[in-house]
Amino acid sequence: MPDTSALIARILERAGSPEAGRARLALLLSASQTVTRDLDLTSALQHIVEVARELVGARYGALGVISPDGRLERFVHAGLPEEEAARIGHLPTGRGVLGAVITEGASIRLDRLDDDPRSVGFPAHHPPMHAFLGVPVLVGDTAYGNLYLTEREGGEPFDDLDQAIIGSLASMAGTALANSRLYEQARAERRWLEASERLSRRLLSGALSPDALDEVAETALAVSEAAGVEVTLGAGPGAISVRAGRCDEEPQRRMTVPLIGADDTEAGTLTIVRGAAGHPFTEADRETAARFARSTTIARELSASRLDEQRLALADERDRIARDLHDHVIQSLFAIGLSLQSVVGDPTTPTGARLAAQVDAIDATIRQIRQAIYRLSVPPSADSYSLRARINTLVRQTLEGEGLDSRLEFSGPVDTLVDTSLGDEVAAVIREALSNAVRHARARFVAVSVAVRGAQVVLTVTDDGIGMPAAVRRSGLENLRARAVELGGTFAVGAAAPRGTQLRWVVPWKAE
Known part of the structure; x- marks a missing residue:
């Protein structure tokens, strides 16, 4: 020009x-x-x-x-x-x-x-x-x-x-x-900062579990105005990934920033995806996303540490109550029972029969207290706080050392609407499905999705293995089908695209 x-x-x-x-x-x-x-x-x-x-x-x-x-x-x-x-x-x-x-x-x-x-x-x-x-x-x-x-x-x-x-x-x-x-960049930085502050407040107040990675992904997707977001904890086999939006769009532009904790160690990654027609990511984009990732990671670590401290304090208090029950209450009841036994006399008389019945009642009370002491002695775990945390732990422990890559996704109010009883069923189905993928499928990748959609809990487990072998024992799958039917739901297992097996287990989260 x-x-x-x-x-x-x-x-x-x-x-x-x-x-x-x-x-x-x-x-x-x-x-x-x-x-x-x-x-x-x-x-x-x-x-x-x-x-x-x-x-x-x-x-x-x-x-x-x-x-x-x-x-x-x-x-x-x-x-x-x-x-x-x-x-x-x-x-x-x-x-x-x-x-x-x-x-x-x-x-x-x-x-x-x-x-x-x-x-x-x-x-x-x-x-x-x-x-x-x-x-x-x-x-x-x-x-x-x-x-x-x-x-x-x-x-x-x-x-x-x-x-x-x-x-x-x-x-x-x-x-x-x-x-x-x-x-717009100034406004975007403000949106990222406000989103980071909201997440940190919820994490530190206990309103949000530190394992709720889907909340982190959805928040990053909203403020970045991108096509998709992926949050990954860990690396290699056993890493847990949660996605929001369209992360599989091809071709695409990707920007990945590390999740850096308070001790400057990398806990995972945050990846933001734009379509190929989108603008290239700028250094300002990277710096803003990196600040969000670091702030959120530190808040997650502090939240997890606080929960651990609370659980330890609760465990110590439970131990103290158990010791007091054993050392004082049970011993006192035992002494009272022995004293009453010494004056029972003839148990066939009305007075003797009444005293003997009271001794039996004291023995039953002692047994109930011993059972309560046993329950108090079992330390609380993250499973009792959040179904998401429980499934996170289950997937990580089941696949650890198996050489499989994995992805875990949650959608909808899983922790809010799925009660403990149904959560036990969901965990059992995931355990059986992952076991099949590890033992029979020869898979390299497995994806687990737990979603609450309307009145239903939808559980999907997909692997990229060899498919369902004809010779495999079907008793485990029949158990899953029976569990679904008993809860008023459905169960299906079939081929995944382009290869592998997909298991779909759907039940109502609340009985009619």
Whole structure:
């Protein structure tokens, strides 16, 4: 693109008269001023499009902006009446020549649009467009959109001066977008910070279990406005991964930051996924996500430590109560029983029979207290606090040392609606399914999903093994089927795509 003085000289030369030249320069100046004067981005871009159309004598002009995840974020146009635009319906989606301007990051000038092999045609009710000039709107080295004009007055093609003028206006649009991105980045950092504070408060107050990785993933997905998020604890076989959104989209852009704890050790990773059409991740994106990951990880560690302290304190208190019951209450009852036995006399007399019955009652009470002492002596565990934590522990312990990669997903109010009794059934089904995957399937990967959907608990276990061998004993699967039927649910097992086995166990979380 020529320098500013050369561009002005050429604009004045084409104008034909000093008055027309001054009018054109005034238009260019107004477009430049709107970048700093107009706080509304859409209004500023609309003015740039209108100036561009007038400066090069185009009948139609438009500017499209894509968001970081690749979707059309803004689309402003000039020259096409609103009623005609309404009849066309859908806005351009960035395919064909328009998409090429963005993906190639270079200007495209065509005498006839429909002669280009990249052209994909027009929708119904779209006016004919022949001559085409498209210029990328750059923020740094990345194309965030395109400014394009069609149908020059008199049917003439666009020339290099037109391209220089539109390139200058596209630079102005890029400046407006860059300012907008800086503002959006500040807002995004604030969203990440507020989300991190909310998660930390819930973790430290005990309102959220430190094993509730799905909450971390869903929060990161919401504030990042990405296609998908994956949170992984551990590494290699035995690692636990929880996903939110669309993480399997191909092709894709990925950004992974470590989950760093208070002692600077890495506990896992946080991965954010954008579609291939989305913008590349910036260093600012990485720093913001890394701060969120570190803050959340430290809060999880503190929450887990506090729970451990509470459980230890509870275990100590239970031990003290058990000792007091054994050393004082039982001994006193035992002494009372011996004293009564010594005065029972003839148990066939009314008084003797009553005394003997009281001795038996004391013996029964002593047995009940001994049972209570035994229950008090069993230390509390994380299983009694959260079904999510229980399943996390079960999957990790079952697959530890087996050389399998795994993924564990929770969806819906699992801890809230699944009571202890049904939780025992869910744990038993998962244990049997994982055992089959380890012993028979020759699998390298197994995925476990526990979801509460409506009135049902839906449990799915999928592996990538050899499928269901014909010779395998079916007693375990029949037990799972029987459990489902007894609870008013269903059970199915079949082939997974592209290979392996999928088990699906569905029961109501609340009896009718």
